[in-house]
Amino acid sequence: xxxxxILLIMMGVMFAAAIYLLLDRTLTRIMFGLMMFxxxxxxxxxxxxxxxxxxxxxxxxxxxxxxxxxxxxxxTLTSIVIxxxxxxxxxxxxxxxxxxxxxDEVQVDIEDIQVxxxxxxxxxxxxxxxxxxxxxxxxxEDPNIYYEYTTETNPNVDSAEPKEGDRW
Amino acid sequence: MIDISVVELAPLSVLLPILGAAIAxxxxxxxxxxVAVTLSTLxxxxxxxxxxxxxxxxxxxxxxxxxxxxxxxxxxVLVVDRFSALMLVVSSVVVMLVxxxxxxxxxxxxxxxxxxxxxxxxxxxxxxxxxxNAFLAGDLFxxxxxxxxxxxxxxxxxxxxxTGPRVRAGVTYVVVSVVSSVVxxxxxAMIYGATGTVNMADLAMKLGDLDPDLQQLLHLMLLVGFGxxxxxxxxxxxxxxxxxxxxxxxxxxxxxxxxxxxxYAIIRTETLLFPGDRVNSLxxxxxxxxxxxxxxxxxxxxxxxxxxxxxxxxHIGYMIFGVAVSNHIGLTATVFYVxxxxxxxxxxxxxxxxxxxxxxxxxxxxxxxxxxxxPLVAILYIIPALNLGGIPPFSGFIGKVGLVxxxxxxxxxxxWVLVAASIITSLLTLLVMMRIxxxxxxxxxxxxxxxxxxxxxxxxxxxxxxxPLRKDSPGLVAPTVALVTVGVALTVVAGPLFEFADEAADDxxxxxxxIQAVLGDEAAQQAQLEADQLExxxxxxxxxxxxxxxxxxxxx
Numbered sequence: 001x002x003x004x005x006i007l008l009i010m011m012g013v014m015f016a017a018a019i020y021l022l023l024d025r026t027l028t029r030i031m032f033g034l035m036m037f038x039x040x041x042x043x044x045x046x047x048x049x050x051x052x053x054x055x056x057x058x059x060x061x062x063x064x065x066x067x068x069x070x071x072x073x074x075x076t077l078t079s080i081v082i083x084x085x086x087x088x089x090x091x092x093x094x095x096x097x098x099x100x101x102x103x104d105e106v107q108v109d110i111e112d113i114q115v116x117x118x119x120x121x122x123x124x125x126x127x128x129x130x131x132x133x134x135x136x137x138x139x140x141e142d143p144n145i146y147y148e149y150t151t152e153t154n155p156n157v158d159s160a161e162p163k164e165g166d167r168w
Numbered sequence: 169m170i171d172i173s174v175v176e177l178a179p180l181s182v183l184l185p186i187l188g189a190a191i192a193x194x195x196x197x198x199x200x201x202x203v204a205v206t207l208s209t210l211x212x213x214x215x216x217x218x219x220x221x222x223x224x225x226x227x228x229x230x231x232x233x234x235x236x237x238x239x240x241x242x243x244x245v246l247v248v249d250r251f252s253a254l255m256l257v258v259s260s261v262v263v264m265l266v267x268x269x270x271x272x273x274x275x276x277x278x279x280x281x282x283x284x285x286x287x288x289x290x291x292x293x294x295x296x297x298x299x300x301n302a303f304l305a306g307d308l309f310x311x312x313x314x315x316x317x318x319x320x321x322x323x324x325x326x327x328x329x330x331t332g333p334r335v336r337a338g339v340t341y342v343v344v345s346v347v348s349s350v351v352x353x354x355x356x357a358m359i360y361g362a363t364g365t366v367n368m369a370d371l372a373m374k375l376g377d378l379d380p381d382l383q384q385l386l387h388l389m390l391l392v393g394f395g396x397x398x399x400x401x402x403x404x405x406x407x408x409x410x411x412x413x414x415x416x417x418x419x420x421x422x423x424x425x426x427x428x429x430x431x432y433a434i435i436r437t438e439t440l441l442f443p444g445d446r447v448n449s450l451x452x453x454x455x456x457x458x459x460x461x462x463x464x465x466x467x468x469x470x471x472x473x474x475x476x477x478x479x480x481x482x483h484i485g486y487m488i489f490g491v492a493v494s495n496h497i498g499l500t501a502t503v504f505y506v507x508x509x510x511x512x513x514x515x516x517x518x519x520x521x522x523x524x525x526x527x528x529x530x531x532x533x534x535x536x537x538x539x540x541x542x543p544l545v546a547i548l549y550i551i552p553a554l555n556l557g558g559i560p561p562f563s564g565f566i567g568k569v570g571l572v573x574x575x576x577x578x579x580x581x582x583x584w585v586l587v588a589a590s591i592i593t594s595l596l597t598l599l600v601m602m603r604i605x606x607x608x609x610x611x612x613x614x615x616x617x618x619x620x621x622x623x624x625x626x627x628x629x630x631x632x633x634x635x636p637l638r639k640d641s642p643g644l645v646a647p648t649v650a651l652v653t654v655g656v657a658l659t660v661v662a663g664p665l666f667e668f669a670d671e672a673a674d675d676x677x678x679x680x681x682x683i684q685a686v687l688g689d690e691a692a693q694q695a696q697l698e699a700d701q702l703e704x705x706x707x708x709x710x711x712x713x714x715x716x717x718x719x720x721x722x723x724x
Contacts, residue, residue: 034346041353048361075309082316086346089323093339100332107336109409115468
């Protein structure tokens with residue numbers, strides 16, 4: 001089986017360029033990257049059909065190396081149609097993203113940042129709570145008041161230990 | 169051929185939903201009849217698939233449908249065997265209940281005006297068609313097409329309404345999915361270049377003759393493609409980012425089904441196409457990392473949907489673990505676990521939908537007193553939550569015991585590490601589930617973290633003994649109850665189901681029923697695994713339950 005070097009090199013370059021574009025933050029470039037990515041894959045399927053120039057016509061008396069396998073072309077056609085539809089959808093998403101945020105960029109996930117920024121100490125989960133037999137303590141007698149105070153006013157403080165000058 | 173078996177009707181489980189979608193599209197302005205069309209389509213499909221399941225349950229083995237009358241390696245085949253029939257039924261049950269849930273949400277009230285009801289139902293049907301096609305596909309390219317159908321439908325469902333967060337999540341999701349599809353396509357192209365066929369049964373015969381290095385390359389490329397879809401650890405980053413923003417029913421179906429289609433494809437790759445054990449150590453390491461990293465991610469999230477998305481990633485690790493130990497009990501437990509996990513994970517997302525409906529929030533910092541607001545929702549939460557955590561009577565426990573047994577049977581050091589990791593993950597899952605329980609349901613609302621927006625309106629009213637703003641909508645609760653009941657029923661029928669999973673695993677390991685169905689007896693004879701290969705799977709070469717094993721094979 002002979003392989004067309006030019007097609008092969010072109011496919012490699014397309015894959016490389018596609019991956020470079022995909023890693024960008026700009027949505028339009030990502031879309032171009034995806035288009036190039038799928039087309040490079042299509043090219044690969046075509047290359048797998050064998051050398052160019054032979055007719056894809058099969059009769060029993062034609063030797064195996066005298067006709068072209070037509071199946072890869074059918075596969076490519078399917079995959080072109082699919083990638084066309086997906087590209088159209090991405091274009092719509094990009095437009096919507098532009099309308100909403102006025103940025104042609106991958107937006108940051110706010111929840112991710114919240115999770116990343118939360119302190120490791122969480123008063124509700126991690127505070128040490130002293131034994132307390134009675135439910136009817138005055139605030140100044142309650143050994144756990146600092147914990148409740150912390151949770152109530154500032155859930156994200158790094159320490160729930162009582163400090164000098166607090167009201168107890 | 170005069171006698172037509174029900175398996176000949178298998179293509180209908182793909183065709184009917186597409187037909188239903190076409191009809192539903194014409195009824196854009198009549199939401200009620202749209203729901204009626206969608207539900208009846210799904211009901212017929214489900215009935216057909218149950219019939220298929222009963223048929224393979226009785227007759228066993230696998231049966232193939234040759235589309236267009238072309239013989240197997242040339243034409244497109246759909247294959248129904250025990251595993252695919254089981255997956256079809258489970259997926260349709262789940263889809264049907266979720267659809268009931270979402271129709272109650274969309275039609276019963278005008279709570280969510282952003283949700284364009286008119287395209288929701290047809291898209292949902294197309295998603296079902298894609299999932300069925302992927303389960304039935306007998307060749308790799310048809311599997312790719314099935315994936316594309318379900319992915320394209322999922323793009324629409326994920327970004328439905330086009331709000332800011334959904335578009336943001338949608339972009340990530342679409343790009344990652346397209347990349348994974350192209351990786352799969354490249355793998356198909358290279359496999360075609362190497363063997364000249366994309367038919368899976370034919371490939372099972374031919375791939376073994378290739379150069380081992382080339383086999384390894386093709387194998388890994390397929391695994392990367394499927395691994396992204398199944399959200400296996402280093403490739404799972406996209407899932408917790410994109411799923412939680414969608415409406416609750418959509419997330420429920422995605423979490424239940426879409427990743428499992430990837431797992432299904434991985435199981436087929438590992439059993440049918442590349443039955444050797446070359447990548448098993450790699451898969452073991454990856455499954456362990458998936459479990460641990462996933463569950464650690466779940467521990468720090470604020471949002472219930474995000475917590476559940478991370479536990480989803482974590483539990484995909486269990487299924488990969490079951491495949492990677494590569495023995496009979498492992499594969500059996502994986503089949504069982506997939507069924508269990510589809511039901512339970514979907515049920516938990518639906519319960520989250522109920523919580524959101526009552527309180528308007530799924531944020532752990534804002535929720536509390538839920539037990540007072542709705543004891544029913546609390547019960548509906550705690551059953552699947554304990555099930556997912558692997559508390560003894562439930563199916564989650566049974567599946568995990570099976571996996572642990574498989575790990576012990578494997579016996580290698582790595583497998584023991586994985587057994588430990590799976591038990592730790594199970595405990596951490598329980599911790600995560602109980603963290604939600606104690607925060608959302610048990611604690612009084614005045615303890616919630618967010619002082620500025622202390623709790624939700626509903627919780628405040630309940631706390632002040634005022635009348636709640638809403639009641640649990642029966643249309644939402646009923647499907648959730650049904651799904652939780654299905655989850656509990658899996659525990660009750662665990663015996664027969666495990667037996668069925670055992671037979672399904674047996675078929676998959678022997679490969680002969682599948683190949684026989686597609687290519688005929690002669691090919692199946694050639695494709696028989698050597699006795700030592702079967703021994704590697706933990707099966708004695710001579711027993712040959714239900715297959716045409718030659719008796720000289722078992723010399724051990």
